Amino acid sequence: MTRVLTIFSLGIASIAWPAHTLHAQPATVTFDALTESSPGSGIRFVQNCYVESGFQFTAVGVPCTGAPSIDAFVAGSANSPIFDGSTTPSFLLNTSLGSLIDITRVGGGQFSFLSIALAPYFEANTTVLFTGTRAGGNVTQSFDLLGMQSGFMTVMLNATFNNLTSLRLTANNQFSEPLVKFDNVALVGTQVVPEPSTVLLSAAGLAGIALLRLRRRTRA
Secondary structure, eight states: HHHHHHHHHHHHTTTTTTOOOOEEEEEEOOOOTOOOOOOTEEEEEEOEEEEEETEEEEEETSOOSSSSSTTTTEETTTTTTHHHOOOOOEEOOOSSSSSSSEETTTTTTTEEEEEEEESSSOOOEEEEEEEEETEEEEEOEEEEEEETTTOOOEEEEOSSSEEEEEEHHHHHEEESSSOOEEEEEEEEEEEEOHHHHHHHHOOOOOOHHHHHHHHHHHHH
């Protein structure tokens, strides 16, 4: 019986600690590994899905396998006719199928979305919307980019963009075009420690098992 009480006491004590999130090493997706589709063009055509630093970027509505569709990602650099001003590769949101990009961890798992560098396409006023999927309901945040903006602007997402299972990026400019340039996406994988109520249930379960074993030994 003393052993049972000890196990149960440890379980009760554990719930005094608040639930928290463990963070892995932050990762910044730079797209710098992309190469030109033809020498000197400055244009980099990418597959329908792109993976870097343990995160996957998916053009919604097109398969990851097979030949790139017309809605696949397009990337460019400083000498690209569509990426003026960039000094390193960046992405262009360029899909007519809902104009969406989904970001997930490779192999699943939760993550936090920290920041991203954004730039309007061809000097058009642009609104970029981020929608994060997480337990308890989605979270959203939007940013307005002025057409006169010079180069990329890094924006920080608020603290609600943690413990996400996926994040969706949508853009719309003043000409109703789904176009925006983005680069240097900062994310970090997370692991959520169980809520106190879960810990309590686990402790109670362990205590019950210990009590059952003790009774069996006593009867024997």
